[in-house]
Amino acid sequence: MQFTAQLPQTYHTLDAADELKAFRTLFYIPANAKGEEVIYLCGNSLGLQPKTAEQYVQQELNDWKTLGVEGHFHARHAWYGYHHFLSNAMARLVGALPTEVVAMNTLTVNLHLLMATFYRPTAQRYKILIEAPAFPSDRYAVASQAEWHGINPHEAVIEIAPQPGQHHLHTADILQAIEQAGSSLALVLFGGVNYYSGQFFNMEAITQTAHRVGAIAGFDLAHAAGNIPMQLHNWNVDFAAWCSYKYLNSGPGGVSGVFIHEKHGNNLGLPRLAGWWGNNENTRFEMLPDFVPQPGAAGWQLSNAQILPMAAHRASLEIFDNAGIDRLRKKSLQLTGYLEQLLLQVNAHAGGNAFTIITPTNPEERGCQLSLLISGSNGRAVFDRLTQNGVVADWRKPNVIRIAPVPLYNTFEDVYRFACLLQEALQQTAG
Numbered sequence: 001m002q003f004t005a006q007l008p009q010t011y012h013t014l015d016a017a018d019e020l021k022a023f024r025t026l027f028y029i030p031a032n033a034k035g036e037e038v039i040y041l042c043g044n045s046l047g048l049q050p051k052t053a054e055q056y057v058q059q060e061l062n063d064w065k066t067l068g069v070e071g072h073f074h075a076r077h078a079w080y081g082y083h084h085f086l087s088n089a090m091a092r093l094v095g096a097l098p099t100e101v102v103a104m105n106t107l108t109v110n111l112h113l114l115m116a117t118f119y120r121p122t123a124q125r126y127k128i129l130i131e132a133p134a135f136p137s138d139r140y141a142v143a144s145q146a147e148w149h150g151i152n153p154h155e156a157v158i159e160i161a162p163q164p165g166q167h168h169l170h171t172a173d174i175l176q177a178i179e180q181a182g183s184s185l186a187l188v189l190f191g192g193v194n195y196y197s198g199q200f201f202n203m204e205a206i207t208q209t210a211h212r213v214g215a216i217a218g219f220d221l222a223h224a225a226g227n228i229p230m231q232l233h234n235w236n237v238d239f240a241a242w243c244s245y246k247y248l249n250s251g252p253g254g255v256s257g258v259f260i261h262e263k264h265g266n267n268l269g270l271p272r273l274a275g276w277w278g279n280n281e282n283t284r285f286e287m288l289p290d291f292v293p294q295p296g297a298a299g300w301q302l303s304n305a306q307i308l309p310m311a312a313h314r315a316s317l318e319i320f321d322n323a324g325i326d327r328l329r330k331k332s333l334q335l336t337g338y339l340e341q342l343l344l345q346v347n348a349h350a351g352g353n354a355f356t357i358i359t360p361t362n363p364e365e366r367g368c369q370l371s372l373l374i375s376g377s378n379g380r381a382v383f384d385r386l387t388q389n390g391v392v393a394d395w396r397k398p399n400v401i402r403i404a405p406v407p408l409y410n411t412f413e414d415v416y417r418f419a420c421l422l423q424e425a426l427q428q429t430a431g
């Protein structure tokens with residue numbers, strides 16, 4: 001493999017100096033058929049299982065087994081107010097007050113619930129601005145919200161795409177689109193990190209500009225939560241939602257997180273779609289006819305808490321608390337920077353034109369993920385060869401491979417080995 005030997009093997013030193021390296025041992029790393037650990041670079045799609053998740057879920061199963069309905073009040077972690085066990089750690093991840101966050105439902109459901117409160121179109125102000133390409137579920141959600149209010153989604157939904165020939169958005173263009181929509185704009189619903197390009201948007205500037213024109217600023221943080229530290233409260237974001245199964249490692253279909261700024265959370269008069277779990281906790285089980293919302297994000301809960309997925313989430317959030325999102329970010333900048341550096345060498349070796357990294361080069365404008373747009377028609381073949389060689393990555397049509405080295409469990413060696421295998425795959429599929 002003389003081809004791959006040309007990449008500098010600096011990963012030994014980098015891994016040795018990594019103060020977070022022990023965290024990898026807290027996770028199960030999937031193995032291939034030969035029993036060797038795969039190179040898992042897909043934590044942006046489904047995070048790995050914390051070893052403690054099983055025990056946390058088992059605890060709830062045991063309490064259910066031995067206590068039955070009494071578990072609502074007598075389980076070790078009483079189910080009645082289970083969301084409280086998650087709020088502090090969630091708040092630290094996204095820069096919120098504990099009362100501004102709650103774990104409930106799943107992501108797309110929560111986007112709809114939040115829009116029920118925060119998208120209240122009038123004849124004058126009814127437009128929704130989203131990024132392009134937005135995740136399909138988000139597009140469906142905003143278009144169907146408009147339709148549900150009797151508005152043609154083609155008139156209501158404004159999509160802002162990168163300029164021709166470019167792969168990510170300029171903040172100035174986003175802000176200009178907001179200004180342009182002006183008094184017709186009801187809602188900006190943007191990603192924190194775009195799922196496709198990996199671009200991290202300037203959420204504070206977007207929020208400020210949305211507010212200046214009188215619109216609400218909401219964010220889908222599916223690819224940002226657990227990836228990049230945020231300051232949702234200080235940035236004055238109106239609302240946000242995210243899933244917990246990507247960077248937050250809480251398992252398939254895991255519970256979603258919601259942020260509602262306290263200025264809205266304390267406004268008990270806000271219209272909302274209500275359910276009994278959002279009722280004042282002191283009277284929830286009195287079954288009174290009139291809904292009295294709890295203050296804070298918890299007042300948007302609808303149903304009985306999903307204890308089993310929330311137990312897995314609790315296990316994962318404890319790990320995040322121990323590592324600290326700022327330390328994780330520090331390692332992430334290094335790890336993704338190292339990936340970028342190796343990729344540029346691989347590309348130079350292949351003639352400089354084998355692929356384009358479509359993620360911003362400025363580390364402040366991205367998280368873990370780098371997205372590679374393969375230039376030739378061999379994209380799928382490259383991806384398949386990587387898969388055969390034990391790399392778990394992610395393929396997006398038409399020609400993009402998404403790579404996400406995650407600071408909690410990926411090593412610099414993972415990144416190095418990936419770069420070598422990419423080089424090999426490019427060589428073997430060129431034609």
Ligand SMILES: *Cc1c(COP(=O)(O)O)cnc(C)c1O
Pocket residue numbers: 106107108109135137138191195220222223243
């Ligand atoms: C992963 C993801 C989703 C998925 O939504 P679910 O309701 O959890 O299936 C939605 N939007 C974005 C931006 C995502 O990245």
